[in-house]
Amino acid sequence: MNGDEIEDGRSAIRGWPHLTQTAVAPRAVSVAATRPASDGHIAPRFRRDRPAWSGRRPLVERLTERCIHLLAFSSVAAIILIFIFIAKEAWPLLGSPAIHREVTLAKMWFIQQWPGYDAPEHVWQPVSEIPKYGVWPLLVGTIKVTLIAMLVAVPLAVSAAVFVSQYAGRRTREWVKPAIEFLAGIPSVVLGFFALMVMASWFQEVFGFDSRLNAIVAGVALSFAVIPVIFTVCEEALGAVPQSYVEASLALGAARWQTITKVVLPAAAPGIAAGVALGLGRAFGETMIVLMASGNAAILSANPAESVRTLSATIAAELAEVVFGGPHYTVLFALAVLLFAITFGINLAGDRAITRMKRRMGVA
Amino acid sequence: MKRPSLHALRRPRTGDAVLWLCTGLATLLVLAILAIILVDVAKHGIPRLTLGFLTKAPAEGMTAGGIFPAIFGTVALVVLMTIAALPAGVATAIYLHEYANPTALATRIVRIAVNNLAGVPSIVFGLFGLGFFVQFAGGTIDKLFYGGEKVYGQPALVWAALTMAILTLPVVIVATEEALSAVSQDVRLASAALGATKFQTIARVVLPQAVPGILTGAILAISRGAGEVAPILFTGAAYFLPTLPHSLHDQFMQLGYHVYVLATQSPDVDATRPLLYATVLVLLLLTFALNASAIVVRSRMRRRLSSNRT
Numbered sequence: 001m002n003g004d005e006i007e008d009g010r011s012a013i014r015g016w017p018h019l020t021q022t023a024v025a026p027r028a029v030s031v032a033a034t035r036p037a038s039d040g041h042i043a044p045r046f047r048r049d050r051p052a053w054s055g056r057r058p059l060v061e062r063l064t065e066r067c068i069h070l071l072a073f074s075s076v077a078a079i080i081l082i083f084i085f086i087a088k089e090a091w092p093l094l095g096s097p098a099i100h101r102e103v104t105l106a107k108m109w110f111i112q113q114w115p116g117y118d119a120p121e122h123v124w125q126p127v128s129e130i131p132k133y134g135v136w137p138l139l140v141g142t143i144k145v146t147l148i149a150m151l152v153a154v155p156l157a158v159s160a161a162v163f164v165s166q167y168a169g170r171r172t173r174e175w176v177k178p179a180i181e182f183l184a185g186i187p188s189v190v191l192g193f194f195a196l197m198v199m200a201s202w203f204q205e206v207f208g209f210d211s212r213l214n215a216i217v218a219g220v221a222l223s224f225a226v227i228p229v230i231f232t233v234c235e236e237a238l239g240a241v242p243q244s245y246v247e248a249s250l251a252l253g254a255a256r257w258q259t260i261t262k263v264v265l266p267a268a269a270p271g272i273a274a275g276v277a278l279g280l281g282r283a284f285g286e287t288m289i290v291l292m293a294s295g296n297a298a299i300l301s302a303n304p305a306e307s308v309r310t311l312s313a314t315i316a317a318e319l320a321e322v323v324f325g326g327p328h329y330t331v332l333f334a335l336a337v338l339l340f341a342i343t344f345g346i347n348l349a350g351d352r353a354i355t356r357m358k359r360r361m362g363v364a
Numbered sequence: 365m366k367r368p369s370l371h372a373l374r375r376p377r378t379g380d381a382v383l384w385l386c387t388g389l390a391t392l393l394v395l396a397i398l399a400i401i402l403v404d405v406a407k408h409g410i411p412r413l414t415l416g417f418l419t420k421a422p423a424e425g426m427t428a429g430g431i432f433p434a435i436f437g438t439v440a441l442v443v444l445m446t447i448a449a450l451p452a453g454v455a456t457a458i459y460l461h462e463y464a465n466p467t468a469l470a471t472r473i474v475r476i477a478v479n480n481l482a483g484v485p486s487i488v489f490g491l492f493g494l495g496f497f498v499q500f501a502g503g504t505i506d507k508l509f510y511g512g513e514k515v516y517g518q519p520a521l522v523w524a525a526l527t528m529a530i531l532t533l534p535v536v537i538v539a540t541e542e543a544l545s546a547v548s549q550d551v552r553l554a555s556a557a558l559g560a561t562k563f564q565t566i567a568r569v570v571l572p573q574a575v576p577g578i579l580t581g582a583i584l585a586i587s588r589g590a591g592e593v594a595p596i597l598f599t600g601a602a603y604f605l606p607t608l609p610h611s612l613h614d615q616f617m618q619l620g621y622h623v624y625v626l627a628t629q630s631p632d633v634d635a636t637r638p639l640l641y642a643t644v645l646v647l648l649l650l651t652f653a654l655n656a657s658a659i660v661v662r663s664r665m666r667r668r669l670s671s672n673r674t
Contacts (some may be wrong), residue, residue: 226648
């Protein structure tokens with residue numbers, strides 16, 4: 001191919017008459033790369049529009065590229081805007097005297113002696129004569145539900161990942177993986193519905209809970225949402241362990257189970273940690289399941305059989321009925337800041353674990 | 365690759381049996397959970413699932429009638445959401461995969477942002493939608509064009525769709541990037557060798573091949589968007605509307621929100637139960653159909669690409 005031929009390609013440009021001075025382009029320059037030659041016809045899908053070395057490229061091209069570069073930062077903009085706009089609504093909590101008459105950060109976090117109570121207590125009771133914004137009942141509730149969900153989800157998801165990646169044959173794997181991905185596709189409101197209408201009754205019959213909706217019901221339902229997240233990441237991590245590790249271990253005379261527990265699992269540990277972290281982030285912030293299945297009573301206790309109210313459910317349940325810009329509104333946005341910060345931290349940790357795993361596996 | 369078999373080795377195999385049994389049981393349990401949910405919903409939902417249910421509006425305090433407005437609202441929401449999310453998501457993926465220097469600070473920041481966006485709790489998106497879109501953007505539009513009258517400065521379809529678009533952005537980005545990396549490097553080199561600019565190569569060689577992957581991303585995003593409720597709680601969803609939304613600044617009904625309302629706010633639980641089950645069934649069928657088609661498109665794409673390579 002010589003320069004002239006390429007130069008001729010100019011004429012092929014559509015919509016740019018000022019560029020079409022030279023002779024008609026030989027269509028031979030068109031690239032069949034997009035279709036195999038066996039296709040029957042060679043579509044001139046891809047033409048040389050303009051030699052790359054002849055100065056400025058067409059305006060459309062440059063503009064589109066600029067657009068791509070700008071749009072690429074939309075996620076960064078989104079994250080920053082999310083933080084700014086949530087923090088902005090929560091900001092008056094720190095400085096506004098009108099808000100401070102009703103609530104301060106100290107009143108939210110430190111134990112208070114409320115009128116009518118025998119002893120100082122952490123109370124979340126925003127709609128009452130004297131609004132009380134103690135955060136601890138919500139935070140403990142969130143931790144309780146999350147912990148139960150993780151206790152159920154981690155062993156199940158990691159075991160399933162081990163089975164699918166190490167023991168299952170190709171046939172089994174081919175339908176088990178999509179099935180578990182289907183579980184991930186179930187909307188959380190459906191899981192919440194199931195926990196509320198069906199599971200809660202079963203659990204009460206079996207365990208005889210005092211309150212039908214409680215931390216255990218919500219936590220178990222939440223684990224259904226978390227299992228696929230952990231499973232998918234773990235399965236991938238286990239599958240990424242180099243076959244040579246396994247072969248070396250087997251060659252040394254180790255049994256399959258010894259290879260799995262002593263070689264494969266440790267090698268995939270960062271990946272498993274990442275999966276657990278991602279699952280934790282999901283569990284901590286999940287809203288609809290806990291809103292529907294936890295009973296929503298802000299009780300500060302360690303008993304998992306009692307009703308709980310989580311941070312996310314509190315925001316979802318209460319924001320619709322508050323005065324815009326009022327103390328309650330501000331506090332709910334402050335809770336969102338807390339939720340955002342905690343999940344951000346957890347996800348960042350998960351991210352790091354994934355990067356570490358990739359480096360260890362020699363992928364990145 | 366075939367795994368080396370240990371059958372030839374003679375050693376106690378109880379350890380293997382135990383581990384196989386434990387992990388197998390765990391897998392079975394996870395699958396059982398899925399099956400139980402599906403069977404329960406199908407058993408109670410199918411009897412009520414009629415054509416009238418799909419085409420009529422709720423009646424008699426949501427104890428009768430159908431769910432047509434909720435289906436309509438869901439479709440309107442995801443269509444608008446896709447229109448907003450797809451260009452930004454695809455552009456981000458193109459930038460990350462084709463243009464960006466992987467070790468540059470800017471690239472790392474974009475990646476961290478995408479990963480963290482995927483982890484932001486959905487209720488936080490809802491608050492963001494309320495604070496940014498409804499109050500800030502909507503309020504500004506009202507001040508500029510409507511003389512302070514509340515038109516866009518309240519929960520509306522367009523704000524819910526944009527909120528949902530941000531939520532589903534990472535889904536589109538990840539799927540598109542996967543599709544881009546599946547396009548063989550040879551094709552890019554061939555294009556470049558013929559003198560095509562980078563942009564031409566991307567626009568006419570790489571992207572056409574990545575279309576199935578981008579489609580997968582869009583479908584997964586729609587499936588996610590159809591089921592999420594928390595982000596639209598404060599940005600546009602309504603309990604019940606006598607009319608369908610006919611402009612961008614109207615409120616709308618949505619399937620997931622309808623499930624939530626029927627399950628928690630109904631005055632007569634027993635009367636709404638059959639309707640509730642049928643609504644859940646419709647929502648599940650919708651998301652499953654979307655997920656299944658995404659899986660089919662993806663496996664087809666993989667097959668095509670692997671056959672191209674040989």
